[in-house]
Ligand SMILES: Nc1ncnc2c1ncn2[C@@H]1O[C@H](COP(=O)(O)OP(=O)(O)OP(=O)(O)O)[C@@H](O)[C@H]1O
């Protein structure tokens with residue numbers, strides 16, 4: 001099968017700290033997978049590793065996307081993030097950064113061109129000058145359509161990227177980027193966090209409108225509520241550096257009701273808080 005993201009036995013470290021310790025996961029185009037797990041379990045690290053963040057060192061395992069090895073390349077870091085983006089990967093950040101001085105419209109047009117209309121390699125002189133990417137008016141129309149879909153005020157187009165944006169506005173801008181880029185594999189890192197009830201529905205509608213049989217989604221979330229709107233084909237639990245449990249949408253309800261100690265009991269992991277030596281301490285009973 002080549003229409004899939006295939007993660008096999010993936011081990012990742014930062015410095016000398018092991019974060020992922022044998023992750024196996026397959027996301028096919030057209031499928032939505034939810035990834036849940038306690039704070040600090042490595043969900044964002046997995047997302048960054050998939051996009052090629054240079055701090056996250058792959059110690060073992062493989063990542064292939066539609067048959068292409070993302071870890072192959074002239075450097076140990078594998079394929080660069082921009083190349084991965086051109087292959088259709090997209091990451092919506094858990095904590096989006098501000099880019100003062102760059103307007104939303106200019107940013108979006110630049111990322112659109114970088115992914116879909118890159119300047120021809122080696123273009124110089126007149127060819128480089130002739131390069132304009134997508135015509136401005138055409139891009140504007142497309143951007144405004146997508147902004148309307150996400151119920152964003154058109155005035156956002158001329159504001160600086162994320163500068164002074166509220167938490168929910170930042171998340172909406174991440175979704176606007178996804179809608180404009182139209183990726184084939186979208187990794188959404190807690191896109192639902194910080195959204196009010198109406199915004200959650202709007203963002204979910206935006207995701208559903210962008211979904212297609214060509215698009216796979218890996219949706220990192222702590223809460224089952226987003227999954228009421230965007231129905232996952234599978235739900236996975238990341239814990240202790242690996243995916244310890246997978247199931248259907250009912251798994252997210254069980255997690256909400258029972259918490260992660262329940263998962264630990266189910267899969268035979270030590271229950272309790274780890275002390276500094278890594279040995280489990282019993283969790284204090286409430287009186
Ligand atoms: N650049 C870094 N330097 C040092 N430690 C890091 C770095 N990035 C991540 N970590 C550590 O790796 C572990 C996994 O972090 P990560 O952000 O992937 O967790 P997460 O599952 O996304 O958590 P959350 O649900 O809180 O977002 C944490 O213990 C974190 O402190």
Ligand SMILES: [Mg+2]
Nearest residue numbers: 043044045094
């Ligand atoms: Mg995270």
